[in-house]
Amino acid sequence: MNRSHIATFLVLALASVGCESALPHQETRVTSPWSTFEKAKADFDRIQLGSTTAKDLEPLGYDPFSGENVAVLTYMDIFERFVPNASMTLEQQDEAIQNCVNVRTRCIGYMRIAMEERDREYGNFWLNLFEFKTETEVAGFEFESTLVLVDDVVVYKLWEGHPAVLKRQSKTKPLGFMNDFDIKVGIKFP
Amino acid sequence: MRGVTRWATFCALALSLGCTSLLPSSDATDSPFRSFSGAFEAFAVVVPGQTTVADLKALQIDPGRQGVTVRPYTAISEVLLSHEGVPDDLHPEAVTECFEARGRCQVWLLDVERLKRRRVGNWFVDALRFKRYRETEGFLFSGVLLILDEVAVYKLWAGIPKIEMLAEEANRLGPFNRGSLPRVEYRLRLPGLSSHIRTISQTADTPTRATAKDKRAQREAERARRRGQKEPRRPGI
Numbered sequence: 001m002n003r004s005h006i007a008t009f010l011v012l013a014l015a016s017v018g019c020e021s022a023l024p025h026q027e028t029r030v031t032s033p034w035s036t037f038e039k040a041k042a043d044f045d046r047i048q049l050g051s052t053t054a055k056d057l058e059p060l061g062y063d064p065f066s067g068e069n070v071a072v073l074t075y076m077d078i079f080e081r082f083v084p085n086a087s088m089t090l091e092q093q094d095e096a097i098q099n100c101v102n103v104r105t106r107c108i109g110y111m112r113i114a115m116e117e118r119d120r121e122y123g124n125f126w127l128n129l130f131e132f133k134t135e136t137e138v139a140g141f142e143f144e145s146t147l148v149l150v151d152d153v154v155v156y157k158l159w160e161g162h163p164a165v166l167k168r169q170s171k172t173k174p175l176g177f178m179n180d181f182d183i184k185v186g187i188k189f190p
Numbered sequence: 191m192r193g194v195t196r197w198a199t200f201c202a203l204a205l206s207l208g209c210t211s212l213l214p215s216s217d218a219t220d221s222p223f224r225s226f227s228g229a230f231e232a233f234a235v236v237v238p239g240q241t242t243v244a245d246l247k248a249l250q251i252d253p254g255r256q257g258v259t260v261r262p263y264t265a266i267s268e269v270l271l272s273h274e275g276v277p278d279d280l281h282p283e284a285v286t287e288c289f290e291a292r293g294r295c296q297v298w299l300l301d302v303e304r305l306k307r308r309r310v311g312n313w314f315v316d317a318l319r320f321k322r323y324r325e326t327e328g329f330l331f332s333g334v335l336l337i338l339d340e341v342a343v344y345k346l347w348a349g350i351p352k353i354e355m356l357a358e359e360a361n362r363l364g365p366f367n368r369g370s371l372p373r374v375e376y377r378l379r380l381p382g383l384s385s386h387i388r389t390i391s392q393t394a395d396t397p398t399r400a401t402a403k404d405k406r407a408q409r410e411a412e413r414a415r416r417r418g419q420k421e422p423r424r425p426g427i
Binding site (some may be wrong): 023024026027028029030064065066067068069070071072074076077083084085086089090101104105 | 270274275276277280281282346347348349350351352353354355356357358359360361362363
């Protein structure tokens with residue numbers, strides 16, 4: 001077996017396997033104590049309205065001074081969050097929110113975001129390399145929770161998020177990288 | 191031959207040590223407060239109705255320093271009543287009194303932001319794009335003080351004491367990979383005191399600070415808003 005045979009064999013092997021593992025991947029994480037959406041939700045569910053105190057929140061990952069990425073909100077922020085426009089009124093909201101706004105600076109909010117996003121390219125390595133077909137996948141989760149505290153006791157809680165983010169994108173260029181060639185003719189008039 | 195050996199030794203050393211210090215990093219702060227606790231503790235000392243401007247300056251909350259902006263009484267409507275649904279009586283009486291005092295009232299905005307972005311790991315692996323780790327750490331503190339006759343009469347703060355984000359990018363083919371992955375940007379929503387949305391880009395090696403052009407555009411937008419809003423909104427009934 002000479003060198004050309006080996007080279008052909010390698011190219012054929014790579015072409016058939018696709019070398020998916022050689023494609024790039026990326027991971028972004030907003031640091032939080034939770035590695036999954038379920039864990040974040042489980043800790044959130046342990047918070048009891050009217051009895052969980054600011055101190056109790058620490059082991060649950062909601063202490064802004066010891067945990068990462070916990071935002072401290074004012075009564076004004078809470079108002080804006082629950083009454084986002086003039087078509088809504090404070091009276092339409094839960095009593096706990098109304099009370100929070102009425103006691104003003106005795107009320108604060110905690111907002112925590114946990115996010116993990118993993119991007120990867122998959123598919124045939126050669127088609128990807130020469131840009132004939134690029135397939136991208138984004139997976140992960142996002143959990144955003146808001147707690148309202150009056151005199152250091154949680155009186156209201158709310159969560160939103162995406163338990164399982166999965167976005168797939170496929171781009172096809174019939175001419176591959178040659179599709180990007182741009183021929184420009186510039187004519188200058190005096 | 192000796193030269194080659196030296197180079198090989200240097201490369202081996204560099205590879206083993208990783209040369210993290212050669213990787214880019216940035217650190218941005220625009221305030222005398224180097225930590226969240228510094229700003230928080232200074233703000234916590236302020237007692238509405240008692241703390242004077244001189245006391246504030248002693249606490250480093252000084253308009254002569256970066257991060258502290260002084261605005262006229264009309265800014266109350268922009269900062270505390272910017273949202274159209276906010277009722278006029280949302281805020282305590284001190285806010286109304288300050289607004290009614292007009293020229294005797296000032297709005298001090300304390301805006302402290304520190305974001306450190308750095309790439310960590312092995313320099314060779316990073317330079318050849320086999321693997322890149324990025325870290326973003328920092329804090330945000332946003333405070334409002336109303337000053338009436340040289341005395342602080344109202345205070346309010348919001349912020350994120352500890353920001354931490356991580357990103358990892360891996361390319362098995364290193365420099366031969368096209369690296370066409372989309373740049374991930376995480377928008378950290380800090381409603382803050384005037385509903386500013388802060389964007390913290392995890393992938394940027396340099397902080398996304400407002401450029402002179404951005405600031406000019408901001409000022410123009412503010413002027414346009416003021417022109418549209420002929421009379422500042424008055425808090426209180």
